[in-house]
Amino acid sequence: MEFRQLSYFIAVTETGSISAAGRRVHVAQPALTRQIRLLEEDLGTRLLERHARGISLTMAGQVLYDEAIQLLDTRTRIRARLSALGQGMIGKVSLGVTVTHLWMPEVGGLLRRYRDRYPQVAFEVFPLLSGPQLERLREGSLDAGILYLDGADQPGLEIRRLQDDHLILAVPTDSPWANSPPHRLEQLEQADFIWGFRHVSPGYYDRVQGHFQRLDFQPRVVQFGADNIAILSMVAAGLGIAVVPAASSYHPMPGVRFLPLEELDACDMPLWLAWKRGNDSPALQNLIDMSEA
Numbered sequence: 001m002e003f004r005q006l007s008y009f010i011a012v013t014e015t016g017s018i019s020a021a022g023r024r025v026h027v028a029q030p031a032l033t034r035q036i037r038l039l040e041e042d043l044g045t046r047l048l049e050r051h052a053r054g055i056s057l058t059m060a061g062q063v064l065y066d067e068a069i070q071l072l073d074t075r076t077r078i079r080a081r082l083s084a085l086g087q088g089m090i091g092k093v094s095l096g097v098t099v100t101h102l103w104m105p106e107v108g109g110l111l112r113r114y115r116d117r118y119p120q121v122a123f124e125v126f127p128l129l130s131g132p133q134l135e136r137l138r139e140g141s142l143d144a145g146i147l148y149l150d151g152a153d154q155p156g157l158e159i160r161r162l163q164d165d166h167l168i169l170a171v172p173t174d175s176p177w178a179n180s181p182p183h184r185l186e187q188l189e190q191a192d193f194i195w196g197f198r199h200v201s202p203g204y205y206d207r208v209q210g211h212f213q214r215l216d217f218q219p220r221v222v223q224f225g226a227d228n229i230a231i232l233s234m235v236a237a238g239l240g241i242a243v244v245p246a247a248s249s250y251h252p253m254p255g256v257r258f259l260p261l262e263e264l265d266a267c268d269m270p271l272w273l274a275w276k277r278g279n280d281s282p283a284l285q286n287l288i289d290m291s292e293a
Helices: 003-015 018-025 029-043 059-086 099-103 105-117 130-139 202-214 228-236 246-250 282-292
Strands: 048-051 054-057 091-097 121-127 144-147 157-165 167-172 192-196 220-225 242-245 256-259 269-276
Touching: 003 018, 003 029, 003 059, 018 029, 054 059, 091 099, 091 105, 091 130, 091 282, 099 105, 099 121, 099 228, 099 242, 099 246, 105 121, 105 157, 105 282, 130 144, 130 157, 130 202, 130 269, 144 282, 157 282, 167 228, 167 246, 192 228, 192 242, 220 228, 228 242, 228 256, 242 246, 246 256, 269 282
Parallel strands: 091 121, 091 144, 192 220
Antiparallel strands: 048 054, 144 269, 157 269, 167 242, 167 256
């Protein structure tokens, strides 16, 4: 039994005659008659009663007609679904984004354009620091990540430079620095700094430290925060000052003032889109392609 034969059988049933069915499916009457007979032989039962005024369905024919309609509808749905899946129109994409950059207009714009273009794709966004993102990308539990990296050579990953960021100083709004901003880092040698842990974002941490070494500046770190949100919360509480990604300023926090410094502007902090090599998800590829636009 073939789908083609079922289509012919449905046409014969709905038109009431072999000749009319032949015109519908564009098949000559003898060939159509032969296919119906082959279908009956394959199923081992008569499907049609033939008489002078046309044809009528046997009981088996009526059952087959009902089932054939559902079967062909299911085939159409399967084809449409697989076609959409192959084009990335449906499916799922899991994306990690560093917490700070969830508020960045360029990142938000990418997410919005993707959602507008592919509304049937289940889009899962996880706020994750760069370190945990790298782990999940390599183990395959995350499709893509927007994160900091320590360089373009990332074993097992494909990467694309997405955006350039730099650094900015965060101080409590009631601190002397808020009213009289510093012009150079050397003015902050005696200030209490709040810092992050290296293991949560090695690329970011090493890049900042390398920049400070080139400037011969060593911050006096007295407090540590688990991520930028925690660090900025500690700044707001008056526990110290911090150097954070400039993108942090896109999401103002009560009690925190962001201050630009030329020496911090000079620290290039590229933001990367990364995904696991060999991930052939069409929905993911659409996101990668859109990131180039």
